[in-house]
Amino acid sequence: MAEAQNIPVGSTTAGQIAVAAESTVATRMSAPPSFDVADFPVPHGREEEWRFTPLERLRGLHDGTAAATGDGLKVDVQAPEGVTVETVGRDDARLGKAGTPVDRVAAQAYSAFEKAGVITVPKETVLTEPIRIAVHGEGGTAFAHQVIELGAFAEAVVVIDHTGDAVLAANVDYILGDGAKLTVVSVQDWDDKAVHVAQHNALVGRDASFKSVVVTFGGDVVRLHPRVQYAGTGGEAELFGLYFTDAGQHQEHRLLVDHNTPHCKSNVVYKGALQGEGAHAVWIGDVLIEAKAEGTDTYEMNRNLVLTDGARVDSVPNLEIETGEIVGAGHASATGRFDDEQLFYLMARGIPAEEARRLVVRGFFAELVQQIGLDDIEERLLEKIDEELEASV
Amino acid sequence: MATLEIRDLHVTVEADNATKEILKGVDLTVKQGETHAIMGPNGSGKSTLAYSxxxxxxxxITGGTVLLDGEDVLExxxxxxxxxxxxxxxxxxxxxxxVSVSNFLRTSATAIRGEAPKLRTWVKEVKEAMQRLNMDPSFAERNVNEGFSGGEKKRHEILQLELLKPKVAILDETDSGLDVDALRVVSEGVNRVRETGEVGTLLITHYTRILRYIKPDFVHVFSAGRIVESGGAELADKLENEGYEAYTKGGVSA
Known part of the structure; x- marks a missing residue:
């Protein structure tokens, strides 16, 4: 797909590289980060961080009217031996160490949760089986906090599955000790009515590697905010995302990689397919290279494939560089569409229409899926993509 | 023997909120093993015939019939x-x-043949076909037509022709935009398929140049949406010397 070609009606592809003395990523937020919901005004929808989000569909998560309903959400954790799984109170010192809520819903989640989950992989423990967290909504409203901490040189894969129906606001902290390796796969496979707003904070230790794979298929509104900061030099972060936005769905992924430490790497690749009337995908990719972060190497990319009329993409990469002493920095965003001429071409070679669409979409995602590097996840994703396509035709 | 029969074909297209008739009664029969060249000036409706x-x-389609071995193609x-x-x-x-070329070709061959080709023989088949068309093996890993040069696109079309082995092949200005070397490679590909005797070929072109490489059995002059003259290969020589002027002036409105 050529850069910024074939942009369908109703999509915007904007991008900028700013060289600033002061961070515009920070200044264009309506309030500074805080754990207290009272520090954020109730958004009205025109704020930079809310302008793409349908506030009226957030079921009150943004204005204080959403109230937790006792048993609306079931969380089941399966962890291999050697891993500590705890449920702790609000005063536990390990909570909130990886990052601070940056918007009102994240602060609401932090202000309202009652119990938090803490999963700890001790130092030098290398897991051969993934930790699995099944989050199943049973129609309730919930505020949640989850911490996953890896000690120095520990290695783990965590798979978080979100299913069912829920209104959920959450913060998830990933803390990686020096030299640790963490892969987190977060699958949003919600029912059609679910609302899920979450901030993911990763704090990547010295020489540690963090890989985040965010997969969003379901929900009425899903708005995720994966953020990365580095606690030491030599850290690496890979943020992969895959979304399939159907008619009427709003799926928003806002990323921030804050290169606050020298000699760290980041690579962001998000790809989405959209189909149906009112399908809306939003991708905001903020990368900040602070003045002290010499030797930074970063790249971010967003690709969208629009399969039908009536879908809308807003894709905004934003790279902000405060030092010239870097290895590399780049970004790209492109939105293409699978159009009637492509369909005709494939059908003229004997390929039925449905199979033609499947071929194109699988092909579009294949490269990204291969980068995930986990066989059973790859297989599941491809199956899920096929399901999405079949459900739609 | 496979036969494509086009009878009194009328075709319209919507343009600028108006319906315009492009094909005004085309009659043509193409039999397996035959090569028909359709030649005509720009805008005469040649490509419309191909795409229709x-x-x-x-x-x-507003009128007429198209039958392939008696089957109604228009349905x-x-x-x-x-x-x-x-x-x-x-x-x-x-x-x-x-979509990579290799994935595309295999999916297409599976659809056309009704079953997936055996992987081992298929890989060999594709590799050899690509070699004959002077295509680099890395070509198979590229996305379909993405960033292809004009010549690469046409070779890729002929590669499909060789692999899919149709009964009737319509080549729509396959020669346009090709330099002499590419034209020769592409023509050789077409000739290999013709030599099997299994395909009827409808070669649509604006220029006589390609007919030096691909010898037609019949030449038809297309003008204003219909065939206005038919003959053997010698008709191409006449067009080479005299151009389409005689057809665009007199024959059209008559």
């Missing part, structure tokens, strides 16, 4: 026509993002 036969949704969807044995090598093949 393949079933492009832009064109509306078939685009993919059904391809599976029935019609092949259109396009003048402007489109890019298909995310």
């Amino acid at each position: 036969l393949a079933g492009h949704p832009k064109y509306t 078939m969807s685009v993919d059904e026509r391809a599976r029935a044995g019609l092949f259109l090598a396009m003048q402007y093949p489109v890019e298909v993002p995310g």
Whole structure:
């Protein structure tokens, strides 16, 4: 797909590289980060961080009217031996160490949760089986906090599955000790009515590697905010995302990689397919290279494939560089569409229409899926993509 | 023996909120093993004929019949026509993002043949066909038509022709935009398929140049939406010397 070609009606592809003395990523937020919901005004929808989000569909998560309903959400954790799984109170010192809520819903989640989950992989423990967290909504409203901490040189894969129906606001902290390796796969496979707003904070230790794979298929509104900061030099972060936005769905992924430490790497690749009337995908990719972060190497990319009329993409990469002493920095965003001429071409070679669409979409995602590097996840994703396509035709 | 019969074909297209008739009664029979060249000036409707036969949704058939071995082609969807044995090598093949050539070819061959080709023999078959067309093996890993040069696109079309082995091949200005070397390679590919005697070829072209490489059995002059003169290969020589002027002035409105 050529850069910024074939942009369908109703999509915007904007991008900028700013060289600033002061961070515009920070200044264009309506309030500074805080754990207290009272520090954020109730958004009205025109704020930079809310302008793409349908506030009226957030079921009150943004204005204080959403109230937790006792048993609306079931969380089941399966962890291999050697891993500590705890449920702790609000005063536990390990909570909130990886990052601070940056918007009102994240602060609401932090202000309202009652119990938090803490999963700890001790130092030098290398897991051969993934930790699995099944989050199943049973129609309730919930505020949640989850911490996953890896000690120095520990290695783990965590798979978080979100299913069912829920209104959920959450913060998830990933803390990686020096030299640790963490892969987190977060699958949003919600029912059609679910609302899920979450901030993911990763704090990547010295020489540690963090890989985040965010997969969003379901929900009425899903708005995720994966953020990365580095606690030491030599850290690496890979943020992969895959979304399939159907008619009427709003799926928003806002990323921030804050290169606050020298000699760290980041690579962001998000790809989405959209189909149906009112399908809306939003991708905001903020990368900040602070003045002290010499030797930074970063790249971010967003690709969208629009399969039908009536879908809308807003894709905004934003790279902000405060030092010239870097290895590399780049970004790209492109939105293409699978159009009637492509369909005709494939059908003229004997390929039925449905199979033609499947071929194109699988092909579009294949490269990204291969980068995930986990066989059973790859297989599941491809199956899920096929399901999405079949459900739609 | 496979036969494509076009009878009194009328086709319209919607343009600028008006319906315009492009084909005004085309009659043509193409039999297996025969090569028909359709020549005509720009805007005479040659490409419309090609795309209408393949079933492009832009064109509306308002009259006439098209039969392939007695089967009603006009009732078939685009993919059904391809599976029935019609092949259109396009003048402007489109890019298909995310789909590699090798994946595309295999999916297509599976659809046309009705079963997936055996992987071992298939890989060999594709490799050899690509070699004959002077195509680098790395070509198979690129996305369909993405970033292809004009010559690469046409070779890729002929590669499909060789692999899919249709009953009737329609080549829509396959020669346009090719330099002499590429034209020769592409023509050799077409000739290999013709030499099997299994395919009827409808060669649509604006220029006589390609006919030096691909010798037609019949030449038809197309003007203002219909065939205005038919003859043997010698008709091409006449067009080479005299151009289309005689047809665009006199014959058209008559």
